[in-house]
Amino acid sequence: MRIDKPDDLKKLIRQLPDYPVKGVIFLDVTPVFKDSNALKYIVNSQARLYRNRKIDVVAGVEARGFIVGAPLAYRLGVGFVPIRKPGKLPWKKRAITYELEYGKESVEIHEDAVSKGQNVLLVDDLLATGGTASAAATLLKELGGKVAGISFVVELSHIGGRSKLGGYDVHSLITYTKQGNRLV
Numbered sequence: 250m251r252i253d254k255p256d257d258l259k260k261l262i263r264q265l266p267d268y269p270v271k272g273v274i275f276l277d278v279t280p281v282f283k284d285s286n287a288l289k290y291i292v293n294s295q296a297r298l299y300r301n302r303k304i305d306v307v308a309g310v311e312a313r314g315f316i317v318g319a320p321l322a323y324r325l326g327v328g329f330v331p332i333r334k335p336g337k338l339p340w341k342k343r344a345i346t347y348e349l350e351y352g353k354e355s356v357e358i359h360e361d362a363v364s365k366g367q368n369v370l371l372v373d374d375l376l377a378t379g380g381t382a383s384a385a386a387t388l389l390k391e392l393g394g395k396v397a398g399i400s401f402v403v404e405l406s407h408i409g410g411r412s413k414l415g416g417y418d419v420h421s422l423i424t425y426t427k428q429g430n431r432l433v
Contacts, residue, residue: 252290255423261287262403264432274432276403276425278374282316291317294422295372295400296324302397305367306330310356310385311337313374317402321372330362330369332385343391347384356381358388365393376401376421379410386417405432 252258261284263277281287295317308330309318315331322329335344335355344357363369369389373382386396396417404411404421411419425432 250284250286252284252286255294258287258290258402258423259425266430274427274430276375276405276432278313278402281402282313288316288320291402291422292320292324295321295420298420299370299398299400300325302370303368304370304397306363306394307370307372308332308358308363308385308389308394310371310373310381314372317374318372321370321400325370330358332356332358332388343388345384345388347380349378349380354381356384356388358385358392360392363389363392363394367394368397369394370397371399372401373399374402376404376410376414376419377408379413382410383413386414 258281261280263280265275265277268275304325304327306328307318307322309315311333319329335357338357338359341360342357343360344355346353346355371382371385376382382399389396398418399414401421404424406424407427
């Protein structure tokens with residue numbers, strides 16, 4: 250599929266009503282990652298935005314943040330740091346628990362993943378409540394990193410997660426808002 254602008258990505262994203270719980274409209278972005286042109290568009294767009302911002306490392310949140318974050322780190326010529334779900338990291342780690350749209354979750358990072366003063370670009374696929382990104386940013390700051398930006402493929406603006414990320418430079422390639430039982 251040809252991808253020339255951010256809204257072209259919306260043609261690939263599936264909307265799943267009442268998943269994982271009733272009342273939630275889940276956006277399945279996996280078809281975007283399967284499409285080579287869409288994935289190139291995402292990585293190249295984010296790389297253009299951040300290439301002159303002196304990023305030292307890209308941090309991606311498990312799991313879809315890895316899909317975007319690793320190739321973006323490669324494009325920027327920097328390393329990649331995984332922020333993982335509990336029990337996945339083998340060495341000394343720091344953890345944080347946060348609220349989701351429909352429950353609680355925790356993430357962890359190795360204690361030596363970020364050096365003091367490093368400029369970190371935090372990447373994930375989707376911004377909803379802002380809980381995951383806020384928690385990940387807190388971990389990065391606790392390790393001494395400076396969150397130079399937070400980048401998403403998709404933002405659900407009607408949920409208001411951006412408000413939890415005040416003070417950070419937040420960028421989303423595409424934005425949805427709720428109209429009735431659909432996201433547009």
